[in-house]
Amino acid sequence: xxxxxxxxxxxxxxxxxxxxxxxxxxxxxxxxxxxxxxxxxxxxxxxxxxxxxxxxxxxxxxxxxxxxxxxxxxxxxxxxxxxxxxxxxxxxxxxxxxxxxxxxxxxxxxxxxxxxxxxxxxxxxxxxxxxxxxxxxxxxxxxxxxxxxxxxxxxxxxxxxxxxxxxxxxxxxxxxxxxxxxxxxxxxxxxxxxxxxxxxxxxxxxxxxxxxxxxxxxxxxxxxxxxxxxxxxxxxxxxxxxxxxxxxxxxxxxxxxxxxxxxxxxxxxxxxxxxxxxxxxxxxxxxxxxxxxxxxxxxxxxxxxxxxxxxxxxxxxxxxxxxxxxxxxxxxxxxxxxxxxxxxxxxxxxxxxxxxxxxxxxxxxxxxxxxxxxxxxxxxxxxxxxxxxxxxxxxxxxxxxxxxxxxxxxxxxxxxxxxxxxxxxxxxxxxxxxxxxxxxxxxxxxxxxxxxxxxxxxxxxxxxxxxxxxxxxxxxxxxxxxxxxxxxxxxxxxxxxxxxxxxxxxxxxxxxxxxxxxxxxxxxxxxxxxxxxxxxxxxxxxxxxxxxxxxxxxxxxxxxxxxxxxxxxxxxxxxxxxxxxxxxxxxxxxxxxxxxxxxxxxxxxxxxxxxxxxxxxxxxxxxxxxxxxxxxxxxxxxxxxxxxxxxxxxxxxxxxxxxxxxxxxxxxxxxxxxxxxxxxxxxxxxxxxxxxxxxxxxxxx
Amino acid sequence: xxxxxxxxxxxxxxxxxxxxxxxxxxxxxxxxxxxxxxxxxxxxxxxxxxxxxxxxxxxxxxxxxxxxxxxxxxxxxxxxxxxxxxxxxxxxxxxxxxxxxxxxxxxxxxxxxxxxxxxxxxxxxxxxxxxxxxxxxxxxxxxxxxxxxxxxxxxxxx
Numbered sequence: 001x002x003x004x005x006x007x008x009x010x011x012x013x014x015x016x017x018x019x020x021x022x023x024x025x026x027x028x029x030x031x032x033x034x035x036x037x038x039x040x041x042x043x044x045x046x047x048x049x050x051x052x053x054x055x056x057x058x059x060x061x062x063x064x065x066x067x068x069x070x071x072x073x074x075x076x077x078x079x080x081x082x083x084x085x086x087x088x089x090x091x092x093x094x095x096x097x098x099x100x101x102x103x104x105x106x107x108x109x110x111x112x113x114x115x116x117x118x119x120x121x122x123x124x125x126x127x128x129x130x131x132x133x134x135x136x137x138x139x140x141x142x143x144x145x146x147x148x149x150x151x152x153x154x155x156x157x158x159x160x161x162x163x164x165x166x167x168x169x170x171x172x173x174x175x176x177x178x179x180x181x182x183x184x185x186x187x188x189x190x191x192x193x194x195x196x197x198x199x200x201x202x203x204x205x206x207x208x209x210x211x212x213x214x215x216x217x218x219x220x221x222x223x224x225x226x227x228x229x230x231x232x233x234x235x236x237x238x239x240x241x242x243x244x245x246x247x248x249x250x251x252x253x254x255x256x257x258x259x260x261x262x263x264x265x266x267x268x269x270x271x272x273x274x275x276x277x278x279x280x281x282x283x284x285x286x287x288x289x290x291x292x293x294x295x296x297x298x299x300x301x302x303x304x305x306x307x308x309x310x311x312x313x314x315x316x317x318x319x320x321x322x323x324x325x326x327x328x329x330x331x332x333x334x335x336x337x338x339x340x341x342x343x344x345x346x347x348x349x350x351x352x353x354x355x356x357x358x359x360x361x362x363x364x365x366x367x368x369x370x371x372x373x374x375x376x377x378x379x380x381x382x383x384x385x386x387x388x389x390x391x392x393x394x395x396x397x398x399x400x401x402x403x404x405x406x407x408x409x410x411x412x413x414x415x416x417x418x419x420x421x422x423x424x425x426x427x428x429x430x431x432x433x434x435x436x437x438x439x440x441x442x443x444x445x446x447x448x449x450x451x452x453x454x455x456x457x458x459x460x461x462x463x464x465x466x467x468x469x470x471x472x473x474x475x476x477x478x479x480x481x482x483x484x485x486x487x488x489x490x491x492x493x494x495x496x497x498x499x500x501x502x503x504x505x506x507x508x509x510x511x512x513x514x515x516x517x518x519x520x521x522x523x524x525x526x527x528x529x530x531x532x533x534x535x536x537x538x539x540x541x542x543x544x545x546x547x548x549x550x551x552x553x554x555x556x557x558x559x560x561x562x563x564x565x566x567x568x569x570x571x572x573x574x575x576x577x578x579x580x581x582x583x584x585x586x587x588x589x590x591x592x593x594x595x596x597x598x599x600x601x602x603x604x605x606x607x608x609x610x611x612x613x614x615x616x617x618x619x620x621x622x623x624x625x626x627x628x629x630x631x632x633x634x635x636x637x638x639x640x641x642x643x644x645x646x647x648x649x650x651x652x653x654x655x656x657x658x659x660x661x662x663x664x665x666x667x668x669x670x671x672x673x674x675x676x677x678x679x680x681x682x683x684x685x686x687x688x689x690x691x692x693x694x695x696x697x698x699x700x701x
Numbered sequence: 702x703x704x705x706x707x708x709x710x711x712x713x714x715x716x717x718x719x720x721x722x723x724x725x726x727x728x729x730x731x732x733x734x735x736x737x738x739x740x741x742x743x744x745x746x747x748x749x750x751x752x753x754x755x756x757x758x759x760x761x762x763x764x765x766x767x768x769x770x771x772x773x774x775x776x777x778x779x780x781x782x783x784x785x786x787x788x789x790x791x792x793x794x795x796x797x798x799x800x801x802x803x804x805x806x807x808x809x810x811x812x813x814x815x816x817x818x819x820x821x822x823x824x825x826x827x828x829x830x831x832x833x834x835x836x837x838x839x840x841x842x843x844x845x846x847x848x849x850x851x852x853x854x855x856x857x858x859x
Binding site for chain 1: 738740741742743744745749751752753754757758759760761790791792848851
């Protein structure tokens with residue numbers, strides 16, 4: 001069967017599963033005994049095994065299979081999930097991720113076997129466990145219940161435990177359903193839990209499920225289905241589902257009937273019994289089949305079934321937000337965005353014509369058009385927005401690894417994961433954030449001893465926050481560590497000749513901290529493999545500025561430091577002030593502009609050869625844009641117009657020849673041949689079709 | 702001189718710079734435009750005249766005359782901008798006049814080493830060969846090398 005058409009789905013779904021595996025493993029590390037989480041981990045490993053098997057990725061399948069074995073032993077309580085074991089599991093995760101990457105890039109899983117990891121896994125099994133004794137009474141049927149896709153492996157025993165019966169408590173029923181079952185028993189009906197596995201090649205799953213349901217109903221009543229019937233109708237299930245049926249007929253009749261339906265691979269039927277006091281570990285094992293993710297909400301509210309309610313709470317938390325979604329190629333969105341941009345340009349052009357007209361209808365039409373283009377723009381922008389969660393979700397794992405590597409106790413506290421940013425920004429922001437978080441963990445936080453000595457709690461905290469602030473999204477990375485030692489930077493800067501002694505004396509602490517963003521400036525005495533290789537904050541800064549944002553630091557010695565990143569909400573369309581320089585037009589992003597002043601030339605003063613103006617008791621250096629931009633024609637004047645822009649704490653006045661007005665502009669790139677010109681952030685097309693360049697304030701200030 | 706399969710026909714756009722004729726492989730040419738309003742880009746390499754708006758796309762425009770160390774362009778009715786595409790990037794080249802589409806079989810293209818001297822102004826690297834048509838000589842440009850050299854120039858500007 002040709003699987004290529006499913007490749008994309010496979011990749012997407014695998015990534016989702018790996019992400020949830022990542023999260024679950026992290027949770028598991030904190031609560032090693034938490035069964036629902038363990039079940040979730042197990043479920044993901046199992047699903048991945050099935051998926052990779054179906055797609056013919058045998059190596060990946062083999063790895064997940066081995067993972068499953070170990071996980072199963074943890075579930076049985078034979079192995080304890082300590083952090084060494086989790087290290088191995090995390091390694092598995094990494095290996096799986098690289099398989100998926102390889103598949104994404106080449107369509108093949110590659111030749112890497114990860115035999116060391118598999119050895120680790122088998123060692124864990126045999127080490128704790130001395131061989132095949134593991135099969136306990138319940139393990140007998142296991143080879144039978146291997147899903148067909150995984151049959152190829154066979155050599156190692158499988159892990160799902162399926163007994164012949166299932167207790168009513170484990171069937172996760174509501175009161176109503178429980179009563180129905182009790183009622184059935186009272187009338188001498190049989191109650192079965194039927195687990196149906198469809199063939200993985202099954203295309204119309206819901207139709208097949210419908211046939212199964214009809215067959216079941218011919219024998220009795222279905223009182224419960226997991227997933228829900230509606231979900232099954234919408235094909236929101238993998239290849240298996242479980243129902244609870246009340247019937248007078250025997251198991252065998254069911255089995256025969258169901259197996260006669262095409263594309264039903266396997267049917268597992270268990271008697272549901274009512275009994276109390278089954279050991280907890282055993283009952284929970286059964287739940288793996290139950291797919292904790294899809295348990296109905298109402299169950300977790302049902303406190304009568306106390307025994308397992310904690311588990312259910314936890315599992316309903318892991319429930320993924322399911323909405324109706326369509327996966328769209330980002331290129332198509334870009335095309336759409338470009339078209340909207342074109343529309344905005346034309347709209348601007350129409351507005352230009354409008355001024356000469358007095359026709360009321362025309363004016364109204366243009367206004368209406370403006371409203372629509374604005375809404376359209378917003379709508380398209382929203383489509384491109386992605387929650388920062390996408391980037392953030394890999395950090396807990398990273399901090400965990402760092403914490404082990406550095407032997408520091410680090411707690412990462414994240415907030416605002418649902419803050420949204422443009423997709424392009426999301427793709428780029430990961431590396432800078434990794435860098436800052438590593439810095440915080442490595443340089444920011446002290447060692448355990450240092451923390452205790454300075455009277456701080458042993459556990460260091462790193463905060464990662466995201467929130468929206470007007471037209472910007474702010475991301476903060478904060479630690480409660482030792483803070484930045486200004487004197488140390490000062491010394492280092494003098495040593496390296498970056499500043500002079502006298503210069504240093506004149507610099508404020510903030511100025512000195514800013515030196516950190518200069519190339520090749522790392523203050524850590526020890527160069528580690530985590531950070532401090534000299535490629536430092538300057539790279540972070542460059543990246544963030546390339547995204548149209550900026551970064552600042554606040555730090556207090558002994559208390560910690562905070563890096564604040566500001567990013568524009570959208571990259572493509574901004575409000576700008578159009579200015580004239582000679583005969584040329586330039587755009588200055590409006591969000592950088594503080595105010596605009598007309599200044600008499602005679603009011604210009606000099607401070608150390610730098611021209612400055614005094615404005616509300618503040619000295620503001622002024623820059624003649626015409627000089628910097630080599631504008632051919634210069635104008636003589638008595639009054640100058642100064643556009644005052646702000647970057648962080650810094651203010652600079654740009655002298656321009658005239659103001660044209662505020663305008664919504666669409667940012668276009670100058671292309672790769674001119675990308676080296678740093679003072680130009682891009683170009684935009686004006687209403688009359690002319691091109692105006694956009695100034696990059698960050699570079700100019 | 703060699704077997705027939707080598708006699709592949711290639712098409713070139715022939716244009717003039719001063720009195721000399723040059724050719725560009727038609728496969729690289731996107732379109733040919735009359736001179737549009739060019740916006741100067743500060744700090745760009747000297748031979749980049751600026752950028753144009755071509756149906757909503759911003760495209761840099763270079764002066765081949767300046768690149769080849771000839772005197773600066775004078776825009777006339779015949780002046781054209783040839784838009785070429787290399788590796789997904791577009792760039793415009795200002796030429797004095799676009800003449801024709803020339804069909805050349807590969808064996809009528811001569812390697813440039815033999816005829817050095819004619820094209821002393823231009824870096825040999827930019828030339829793919831010389832095509833002979835009747836008594837005329839057309840210098841065939843290696844567009845890829847020519848364009849690649851821009852990126853190198855831009856970096857120097859930094």
